[in-house]
Amino acid sequence: xxALPALDRPLALALYREMLLIRRFEERCVELYxxxxxxxxxxxxxxxxxxxxxxxxxxxxxxxIVATYREHGQALARxxxxxxxxxxxxxxxxxxxxxxxxSMHVFDAKRRFFGGNAIVGGGIPVAVGLALAxxxxxxxxxxxxxxxxxxxxxxxxxxxxxxxSLWRVPVVFVCENNLYAMGSALDIDEAETDIAAxxxxxxxxxxxxxxxxxxxVLAAARRAVDIARKGAPCLLEMRTYRFRAHSMFDAxxxxxxxxIERWRERDPLHVVAAAGKASGVLHDEDLGxxxxxxxxxxxxAVAFAERGTWxxxxxxTRHVTAPRxxxxxx
Amino acid sequence: xxxxxxxxxxxxxxxxxxEEPRAFLMGEDVGAYGGCYAVSxxxxxxxxxxxxRDTPLSESAFVGVGIGAAMNGMRPIxxxxxxxxxxxxxxxxxxxxxxxxxxSGGQLGVxxxxxxxxxxxxxxxxxxSHSFEGWYAHIPGVRILAPATLEDARFMLPAxxxxxxxxxxxxxVFLYAMEGELDASVRAVDIEHAALRRRGTHLSxxxxxxxxxxxxxxxxxxxxxGIDAEVIDLRVLRPLDDAALVDTVKRTHRVLVVDEGxxxxxxxxxxxxxxxxxxxxxxxxxxxxxxxxEVPIPYPKHLEDAALPQAAxxxxxxxxxxxxx
Numbered sequence: 001x002x003a004l005p006a007l008d009r010p011l012a013l014a015l016y017r018e019m020l021l022i023r024r025f026e027e028r029c030v031e032l033y034x035x036x037x038x039x040x041x042x043x044x045x046x047x048x049x050x051x052x053x054x055x056x057x058x059x060x061x062x063x064x065i066v067a068t069y070r071e072h073g074q075a076l077a078r079x080x081x082x083x084x085x086x087x088x089x090x091x092x093x094x095x096x097x098x099x100x101x102x103s104m105h106v107f108d109a110k111r112r113f114f115g116g117n118a119i120v121g122g123g124i125p126v127a128v129g130l131a132l133a134x135x136x137x138x139x140x141x142x143x144x145x146x147x148x149x150x151x152x153x154x155x156x157x158x159x160x161x162x163x164x165s166l167w168r169v170p171v172v173f174v175c176e177n178n179l180y181a182m183g184s185a186l187d188i189d190e191a192e193t194d195i196a197a198x199x200x201x202x203x204x205x206x207x208x209x210x211x212x213x214x215x216x217v218l219a220a221a222r223r224a225v226d227i228a229r230k231g232a233p234c235l236l237e238m239r240t241y242r243f244r245a246h247s248m249f250d251a252x253x254x255x256x257x258x259x260i261e262r263w264r265e266r267d268p269l270h271v272v273a274a275a276g277k278a279s280g281v282l283h284d285e286d287l288g289x290x291x292x293x294x295x296x297x298x299x300x301a302v303a304f305a306e307r308g309t310w311x312x313x314x315x316x317t318r319h320v321t322a323p324r325x326x327x328x329x330x
Numbered sequence: 331x332x333x334x335x336x337x338x339x340x341x342x343x344x345x346x347x348x349e350e351p352r353a354f355l356m357g358e359d360v361g362a363y364g365g366c367y368a369v370s371x372x373x374x375x376x377x378x379x380x381x382x383r384d385t386p387l388s389e390s391a392f393v394g395v396g397i398g399a400a401m402n403g404m405r406p407i408x409x410x411x412x413x414x415x416x417x418x419x420x421x422x423x424x425x426x427x428x429x430x431x432x433x434s435g436g437q438l439g440v441x442x443x444x445x446x447x448x449x450x451x452x453x454x455x456x457x458x459s460h461s462f463e464g465w466y467a468h469i470p471g472v473r474i475l476a477p478a479t480l481e482d483a484r485f486m487l488p489a490x491x492x493x494x495x496x497x498x499x500x501x502x503v504f505l506y507a508m509e510g511e512l513d514a515s516v517r518a519v520d521i522e523h524a525a526l527r528r529r530g531t532h533l534s535x536x537x538x539x540x541x542x543x544x545x546x547x548x549x550x551x552x553x554x555x556g557i558d559a560e561v562i563d564l565r566v567l568r569p570l571d572d573a574a575l576v577d578t579v580k581r582t583h584r585v586l587v588v589d590e591g592x593x594x595x596x597x598x599x600x601x602x603x604x605x606x607x608x609x610x611x612x613x614x615x616x617x618x619x620x621x622x623x624e625v626p627i628p629y630p631k632h633l634e635d636a637a638l639p640q641a642a643x644x645x646x647x648x649x650x651x652x653x654x655x
Contacts, residue, residue, distance in 0.1 A: 125395050126397050129395035129406075130402045133399040143398075156390050163391050322494035
């Protein structure tokens with residue numbers, strides 16, 4: 001069992017800054033939504049940052065990622081350029097997906113970031129397929145598949161876990177259990193609320209992780225990636241919480257404010273800051289410096305998106321299929 | 331040498347597996363059982379379980395696995411036992427396979443081939459007899475093929491495997507046993523164009539799949555009455571070969587569409603609309619159509635026969651469109 005990584009100063013600074021970047025980026029997104037710069041659905045990752053940041057740190061550049069419609073955190077933690085992600089939310093041509101996808105469909109093939117899937121559970125079989133190809137081609141890559149706990153009610157979750165285990169493909173399933181599928185609490189939807197137990201039913205290793213503690217997430221992700229790299233799937237159930245609404249249209253009548261406040265006490269930014277300070281590797285001035293550098297980065301991203309251009313309407317039907325070269329009729 | 335459509339499908343698979351090392355076949359009972367319609371019988375022994383991959387009964391998952399594998403360097407051929415079962419994988423086919431290239435701004439491509447059996451005529455009743463190729467032809471981002479001849483059964487699949495985007499190939503269940511001589515001069519087929527299967531002057535019958543043979547039989551009967559029907563095999567249901575539609579209408583000025591799909595909102599409606607949009611001034615009569623009755627396909631033979639387009643009903647409609655009905 002991999003022990004918790006030593007929270008040395010460089011690691012503490014990096015984890016804190018990466019999570020703060022996601023938090024501040026999304027706070028700016030809310031403002032820009034109000035200003036009409038961002039439209040459509042906007043699902044914030046606020047509160048769940050430790051999951052993406054901890055998991056991504058355990059991956060190599062050649063590993064693949066499949067995420068959901070709540071994927072700003074994964075995209076930023078994977079290192080997608082901040083300006084390109086913001087431009088995607090604006091719908092600009094300079095965006096990660098050329099503006100075609102918006103908030104729910106951020107893609108970056110170079111960074112092996114396969115979206116951005118807005119059908120609950122729809123990315124899970126695709127992740128198994130990415131991993132199967134790596135296995136068949138003899139590549140030692142791992143695919144990480146993120147989904148929420150709502151997805152475990154979908155048939156595709158069960159079909160895919162079965163296939164992944166049956167064929168021994170290198171997938172790490174990361175279930176972000178934020179307790180609510182939109183407005184449905186886990187115990188309203190599920191007869192068995194222990195998600196790791198469901199995975200064990202498919203004969204794969206599974207563990208439940210404190211998803212508010214980025215160091216615990218990183219340690220668990222390293223264990224899981226080790227298992228997958230050796231050729232077996234596994235599942236991590238990340239116990240986490242979103243502090244804000246499901247999307248921009250959600251009165252949150254399904255949970256009370258006290259519950260939100262209790263979880264806020266375990267804000268992943270506070271958790272890692274407290275741990276860093278307790279061990280003497282983080283100081284208040286570090287947190288201030290991180291705020292300043294993140295603010296500048298987000299400002300630059302917004303400026304990049306503002307400078308971006310609109311795809312000409314004439315290109316509307318481009319990329320429906322690959323361009324066809326003239327073929328000889330046999 | 332006499333060969334049947336099923337054997338042509340198998341030869342096509344073998345060519346794909348022999349020529350493309352990244353190709354593999356995946357689906358329910360394709361291996362140990364040999365395929366529900368025996369298309370892959372014997373291939374497990376030749377190619378092994380990595381390339382002839384039996385799957386659990388999880389259509390959505392194994393189609394999605396095909397999509398992921400295709401995006402990551404493989405060239406999967408997924409067999410869905412029948413198009414009726416493909417409805418369980420509709421999310422993967424439409425929301426992922428057909429959508430990912432456009433939604434990702436052109437970064438991703440899904441070079442995936444999905445084969446499935448379609449159509450009625452074998453008394454398999456409603457849940458195994460429907461024709462959904464017309465539905466799939468509604469979706470941007472996929473190419474839809476309907477082999478109706480031995481040559482197309484033999485050569486469409488290898489052409490499909492070279493496509494950079496998803497191709498859905500519909501093998502008609504009634505045609506698997508169709509026998510004939512494979513034209514030895516044909517070594518490949520295009521998957522772009524409709525084919526003129528019978529030249530005529532009085533009307534154009536636009537059709538595909540198992541309705542092709544019925545339409546050709548009808549054309550023979552009509553010839554004895556002095557009606558000279560042209561028969562167009564659409565072959566590619568998406569994208570439709572508009573130029574071929576216009577060409578044939580310019581020759582005959584009358585159109586009959588024969589489609590085993592249902593009439594309402596179906597492919598036949600699309601074909602008639604295109605003929606009107608593209609060549610209205612060429613028409614001497616309103617286009618008409620013969621489709622499957624708007625019922626779930628029934629089990630007993632006399633009712634199944636009555637539900638489907640038949641040579642006699644095609645000939646009768648042809649007479650009407652020629653003013654001889």
